[in-house]
Amino acid sequence: MLNAPSLIFGAVLALLFLLLWLASGALGTIISLLALIAMELLLRLGSYQVKIATINELASNSFLVAGRREHFFGRPKKFFDFHPALGVTLAPGENSHTMKIWEMEHSWRFTIDDKGRRITSKKPVGDTKANVGLYGCSITFGWGVNDEKTFPWLLQEAFPHYRFSNYGVPGYSLYQSYLRLQRELPGSRTDAVVLGVIPDHQIRDTVPVEYLLTYNVKKPGIVFDGKRCKEYPPKRYERIAYLKNLAITKSMEHGVNRVRFRGRGDKGVQRCTFQFLLRKVRKLCANHGIPLLVAYLHDEPDWDIFEFLTGNGFSWTRIDYDAMPAREHCHHWNMVFKVRLHPFDPHPNEAAHRFIAKNITGLLPQVLAGTHITPPLADTAVFSGQAEAKEEPGGGVYPLY
Numbered sequence: 001m002l003n004a005p006s007l008i009f010g011a012v013l014a015l016l017f018l019l020l021w022l023a024s025g026a027l028g029t030i031i032s033l034l035a036l037i038a039m040e041l042l043l044r045l046g047s048y049q050v051k052i053a054t055i056n057e058l059a060s061n062s063f064l065v066a067g068r069r070e071h072f073f074g075r076p077k078k079f080f081d082f083h084p085a086l087g088v089t090l091a092p093g094e095n096s097h098t099m100k101i102w103e104m105e106h107s108w109r110f111t112i113d114d115k116g117r118r119i120t121s122k123k124p125v126g127d128t129k130a131n132v133g134l135y136g137c138s139i140t141f142g143w144g145v146n147d148e149k150t151f152p153w154l155l156q157e158a159f160p161h162y163r164f165s166n167y168g169v170p171g172y173s174l175y176q177s178y179l180r181l182q183r184e185l186p187g188s189r190t191d192a193v194v195l196g197v198i199p200d201h202q203i204r205d206t207v208p209v210e211y212l213l214t215y216n217v218k219k220p221g222i223v224f225d226g227k228r229c230k231e232y233p234p235k236r237y238e239r240i241a242y243l244k245n246l247a248i249t250k251s252m253e254h255g256v257n258r259v260r261f262r263g264r265g266d267k268g269v270q271r272c273t274f275q276f277l278l279r280k281v282r283k284l285c286a287n288h289g290i291p292l293l294v295a296y297l298h299d300e301p302d303w304d305i306f307e308f309l310t311g312n313g314f315s316w317t318r319i320d321y322d323a324m325p326a327r328e329h330c331h332h333w334n335m336v337f338k339v340r341l342h343p344f345d346p347h348p349n350e351a352a353h354r355f356i357a358k359n360i361t362g363l364l365p366q367v368l369a370g371t372h373i374t375p376p377l378a379d380t381a382v383f384s385g386q387a388e389a390k391e392e393p394g395g396g397v398y399p400l401y
Contacts, residue, residue, distance in 0.1 A: 081116075086176055087219045087234040089116045090169055099144070099344040106344045109146050118166040119147055120156040129161045130368055131189050135177040136196025137204075139297045139348060140168025144341040149350040154357035159364065168196065171215060173204030174277045175222045181281060185288045192291050192367050194360065195281060198298040199305065202274040208265035209257050212237035221261075224276040225269055235260070275308050282314065293367045295319055297348075297356065315373040319359045321352040 079095060080088040090112045098107040111119045118141055134140050134152050142150030152166040167180055174197060181193070203211050207221035218234035238260070240253045263269070278294065285292040294309060294316040296302075301320070309316040321339050339352035348356070366373055 082218065082234075084234070085220065086179055088169070088171075088217065090118070092116065099341075101344050104343070106144070106341065108144055110142070111147050116167075116169075118142065118150070118152070118168065120150075120152045120164045120166050125156075125163045126161065128163045130159075130191040131163045131165070132192045132194065132364070133165050133167060133181075133184065133188075133190050134194050134196070135181060136168045136295075136297070137172040137177075137198065137201070138168065138170035139198065140166065140196040141170050142166070142168070142353065143170055143347045144345055145350050145353060149353055151353040151357040151360065154354060155360060155364070158357065158361045162364075171204075171217065171219075173207075173219070174201040174274060174281075175205045175220060178277055178281050178284070179220065181284055185284065185290065190288070190290050192293070192364070193281075193285050194293045194295055194364075194367070196295050196297045197278075197305075198296070199300065199302045202270040205273050205277060206264040206270050207232070207235075207261065208270075209237065209254075209261040210265060212257070212261065221264060222273055222277065223264055223269060224273040226272050229276065271304065274305075275312075278308070278314070279312070291315065291367050291370055293317065293360075293363065293373065295356075295360065297321075310374055313372075315367065315371075316375070317359065317363055317373060318375050319356050321348055321355045 079091055081091045083089045092112045092114050094109070094111045096107060096109045098105055100106075113119055132155070134155075140152070142152070147153055150166065152164050152168075156162070156164045167177070167184065169176070169180075172180075174195075177195065184190070185193075204219070205221065206223050207219050212219070216237055218236040220234045221232040223230045223232075237257050238253075240249050282292055292315060294314050296305065296309075296316065296318045299320055301318075306318070339349055339355065341347050341349050363373055
């Protein structure tokens, strides 16, 4: 099936050669072909060759391919289902995954129930005193560890009379978690929501073209510039279907996609959108009478996020499970990370999940009781000032189709 970049590229080439033939004949066409070859060589010798390699490598390794059976690091099995609003959801079933680096391997198992949630227990919960929904991305999901080692499972063990539901999905943005909450909360018996956030959610929410080059998956996006909000249905980086190894083709392809996803890469807009979504999540939970705890699940502090959460009266906590050096070192064989899936992956390992569970265990009774929670860190001089609380725009959300 031909996509927009393919059609545009084919039309431009056909029109170009037709005009050349009519204007200059065969000689002019040959000269133009030589010029195109020269342009191709210049692009490959220049900086664009790096972009080509990055695109091709990441596209071939991408596992989040929605709506069809795909090789998941060598295993031909369907792990994700396409969803018209959420982009992807987890496909039900018992699965396993093996990560490899050099001569080492790390295998882990995960089980998804019929509602697209990772299981938190193999035993049915008896008398349920409270239902807690855990939302977030791969950290909440428990990427890289077995079912029984994830922090949602450990919370279920710590509170056997509560029911914990793990709605975490690898690669999810805060916007996708918000969309999932919109579908799950009405009519549910949810008594509390724990929302895991990380700084990377800011770029995932707006879905700029640079993000889609790294994660080639259909993903819904949202952009809030402080006045209006535009929501976008799931889209992916479209590739030209033919002559795809040429630098000229990649240049055209990238230009078309930049136009398709224009206006989404501004850092200020990404931060504004992230804050807007946090307020939307809180309002959604409040409308259903459900307390919300925002859990910052990242080792690198983001003081702007901390100030926003404190200044706008959120109940939140920071769970710093690792003082990690620069991210680019996460695959170095001679570096030691006690709470990371080193050297396979920078995600938290079993020890980190135990630490996260321990921290949430101490806070959960307060959350269910409606107690406002702010970490002691927010009261220190580290904060430059209290963020100003902002009201949501009266116009609400304006869908863009």
